[in-house]
Amino acid sequence: MKDYPIEIDDYLSGAMSASEKQAFEERLRTDSALAEELKLQKEMLTMYEDQQWLEGDRDALKTKEAKQLQSFFESDEATSLKSTINQVITENRSGSKHKTFWFIGIAASIAVLLTVSLFVFKENNYDELYASYVHMDEIPSLVTRGEDTNKLLENAQLLFEDKKYQEATESFAAYHKAEEAIDPLSYIYNGMAYTELNKFDEALSQFELLANSETLQAKKANWYKALVYLKQKKKRKLTDVLKSIIADKNNYKYQEAQELLEKID
Structure with a gap:
């Protein structure tokens, strides 16, 4: 089984040498599975990095759902959650257990998704309550x-x-x-x-x-x-x-x- 998670972690964390990075990027052009795994990991990281959220698709940010998510990411609850996630990832990066980092990244992203889903549910629930009253x-x-x-x-x-x-x-x-x-x-x-x-x-x-x-x-x-x-x-x-x-x-x-x-x- 290919160790895509290990390579992707090294690539995203800047642990690769210049030659390793060049070789990795060349493989991305022909290895669709690797490219897809990289895309997934980037999307998971984007969930708790404010700057990438703010610099994303401007048209997408105009939708009601996007505004709800942006409101969540600016909340104290989201700030605390992202701080915890980043702390765990930093601690695990310092070691050599790349796979641990990979699975923690997935678990953290799931936690973000669940929290965001709950937030959006609450937002929509308030809208429904307003309409009913x-x-x-x-x-x-x-x-x-x-x-x-x-x-x-x-x-x-x-x-x-x-x-x-x-x-x-x-x-x-x-x-x-x-x-x-x-x-x-x-x-x-x-x-x-x-x-x-x-x-x-x-x-x-x-x-x-x-x-x-x-x-x-x-x-x-x-x-x-x-x-x-x-x-x-x-x-x-x-x-x-x-x-x-x-x-x-x-x-x-x-x-x-x-x-x-x-x-x-």
Whole structure:
């Protein structure tokens, strides 16, 4: 059996002499099995080397899955994992047991794959939870039949219902600037429009205005903040606000908050 793992380890670690390296690279042109093994080992190494990830295919990095993976690689969890892997590999390279390094490399890569898979699962799970708990149609209408309705407000709601969220936020901004007596429901609409646009700071500011509005709608603010944190996948902040909701059974969306808290644990 050919000792491809040993040769590849020497090649990638720079242990080959100039003549050995030249001979190895010449064999790559004709030995497809060797070339495939080298490709596999490089891919495994790429999983925990930030620079290669960042310098990879730029188009591939634009996909949702790639952004999720990049987010994982930038996390503290990934940094700790990569540090452990590199430490083990360095320790085993210092000896002469190349095959040990090869199998450790495979095991480490599997560990990375499992961790990444779990991370992506969690990411997708949060997306599904957000979709299941957001009910735009349950927000009371800003338009009251038989009464004169502010045209800016009416237009903003229509834009929101058409999912033209950017235009909706602009119309709500014009309404908030023009009026002194603000309909608190407009903060909910505007905040959710910002949430759909992934403008989370702006969304939270709207729900903070709602919380401080001293109206009956103010009690809904924490639930809508929870939706923002859910879409952001900020578990700690989401957990904190959900716990504040379930502290009192009379709070808005008490039951939903309790269910969601159990699902994210």
